[in-house]
Amino acid sequence: MDIKDLVLQTLKENFTDSIIEITDFRNDLSITVKQEKLFELAKFLKENENLLFEMCKDVTAIDWATRKNRFTVVYHLYSFKLNFNLRLKSNLETEPYQIQSVTPIWQSANWYERETYDMYGIEFINHPDLRRMYMPEGFEYHPLRKDFPVLGIPESLPLPQKPE
Amino acid sequence: MGLEAKLTQDGFITTTIDAIVAWARKSSVWPMPMGISCCAIEMIAAADPKYDIARFGSEVMRFTPRQCDLMIVAGTVTYKMAQVVRRIYDQMPDPKWVIAMGACTSSGGMYRSYNVVQGIDQFLPVDVYTAGCPPRPENLLNALMTIQEKISKTRARDFQDIIPQKLELINK
Ligand code: SF4
Numbered sequence: 001m002d003i004k005d006l007v008l009q010t011l012k013e014n015f016t017d018s019i020i021e022i023t024d025f026r027n028d029l030s031i032t033v034k035q036e037k038l039f040e041l042a043k044f045l046k047e048n049e050n051l052l053f054e055m056c057k058d059v060t061a062i063d064w065a066t067r068k069n070r071f072t073v074v075y076h077l078y079s080f081k082l083n084f085n086l087r088l089k090s091n092l093e094t095e096p097y098q099i100q101s102v103t104p105i106w107q108s109a110n111w112y113e114r115e116t117y118d119m120y121g122i123e124f125i126n127h128p129d130l131r132r133m134y135m136p137e138g139f140e141y142h143p144l145r146k147d148f149p150v151l152g153i154p155e156s157l158p159l160p161q162k163p164e
Numbered sequence: 165m166g167l168e169a170k171l172t173q174d175g176f177i178t179t180t181i182d183a184i185v186a187w188a189r190k191s192s193v194w195p196m197p198m199g200i201s202c203c204a205i206e207m208i209a210a211a212d213p214k215y216d217i218a219r220f221g222s223e224v225m226r227f228t229p230r231q232c233d234l235m236i237v238a239g240t241v242t243y244k245m246a247q248v249v250r251r252i253y254d255q256m257p258d259p260k261w262v263i264a265m266g267a268c269t270s271s272g273g274m275y276r277s278y279n280v281v282q283g284i285d286q287f288l289p290v291d292v293y294t295a296g297c298p299p300r301p302e303n304l305l306n307a308l309m310t311i312q313e314k315i316s317k318t319r320a321r322d323f324q325d326i327i328p329q330k331l332e333l334i335n336k
Contacts, residue, residue, distance in 0.1 A: 135279070136244050143278055152278025157243040160250040160287045 003082050004029055010050055015041055020091075030087040038073075038090045039100035045077060045086070046105055053077040053086060056106035059113050061120045065146040069093050071122060075102065075109075092122065101127040119144035182319045189233070189259075190315040191221045193308065196232035196256060198249060200239030203266040203298040207238045210301035220308055229255040234311060236304070237288070240268040241281045250287055258330060259323065261314070263307045264290045267297040 007029065011019065018037035023030045033041050045053040058076040069091035077086045092099060101124035102109045113124045115133040121142035124130055132139065141148055141156060170177050199207055210217045217223055226232050229252045241249055253262070264284055267273030270293045272282035284290060291314060292307040299307075 134244075148278070150277060157279075159243065159246055159281065162285075162287050163289060 003084050032089045035090050035099060042102050043105050051079055052081040053079045056109045059109050059116055061116050061122055063146045071097050073099055098123045098125055100125050103127055186316050186318050190312040193222045193234045194224045194226050194232050195222055196229055196235045197225045198235055198237045200245060203238035206298040206301055207236055210304045215301040222308060232256050234261045236263045236265055237269045237284055238265040240275055241284050242279050243281055246281050246287055253288055261291045261311050262288055263292045265294045265304060266299055273297060
């Protein structure tokens with residue numbers, strides 16, 4: 001059986017209701033999952049003996065600005081056993097933008113989620129240490145949101161006083 | 165030549181303390197290599213045998229601010245890094261000079277963006293700006309020579325008002 005079919009079939013057997021959309025563009029399989037089911041499905045992907053998606057390569061987000069579901073959180077997974085890449089997506093529907101953290105499943109997601117929180121302001125529930133990654137602590141905005149001006153907000157980042 | 169000839173002839177020279185101090189200072193400007201990004205590579209190149217910053221007495225790149233006279237800020241300064249740059253500058257002993265090397269430090273360069281300081285002169289007193297992205301080592305050497313020229317014109321009385329200020333700071 002084709003690896004893609006194996007993945008899809010295993011998922012469909014267990015999570016028919018949770019999957020919203022499946023796209024396959026140039027062998028790039030991408031699955032959109034309901035927000036509340038994401039954690040469960042991710043755990044399954046890692047622990048199922050036929051799949052073993054043991055590596056979380058990236059967590060990021062997309063800001064669609066004007067769409068109804070403003071943010072999409074994206075996870076890139078990899079299985080050594082199958083030598084296969086999989087993309088998981090989840091739309092965040094309402095404010096506050098929150099989703100279950102996958103750090104308990106993949107430790108590598110820790111800093112990725114912190115980065116996503118810093119840049120998009122998406123809150124990861126149960127994250128062990130959700131602090132900003134790049135911007136100074138105390139900064140109030142999330143720079144990769146589409147409504148953030150490129151040049152920033154004046155006076156929002158402190159500078160030392162120029163000496164005489 | 166020069167000094168040796170004078171000394172062997174008469175055994176003494178006449179000059180002012182100011183001139184000789186300035187001469188000593190300008191011939192041993194020790195840089196603090198604040199190499200924050202790509203410009204640092206050209207700063208390193210300026211120290212190699214081809215460009216040889218040692219010709220100007222500045223080969224002693226010190227990674228401790230306590231032993232430096234000149235800060236070469238080579239690279240993009242973000243708001244987060246600005247605090248660090250400034251703290252290191254404050255730790256350097258007086259008198260001190262600053263070269264803003266490259267487009268980024270002088271004006272933000274191509275990073276017209278929320279996280280990059282649009283010119284380090286917003287929080288540091290800059291003596292020489294160097295154009296280029298990155299500036300060639302010759303350009304940095306030229307900046308150094310400009311600084312030397314500036315130093316050779318300093319006189320002790322230029323620091324007269326600074327010294328009480330600094331003493332006050334230290335006593336605080
Ligand atoms: S001026 Fe150019 S070379 Fe220098 S730090 Fe900026 S981008 Fe890099």
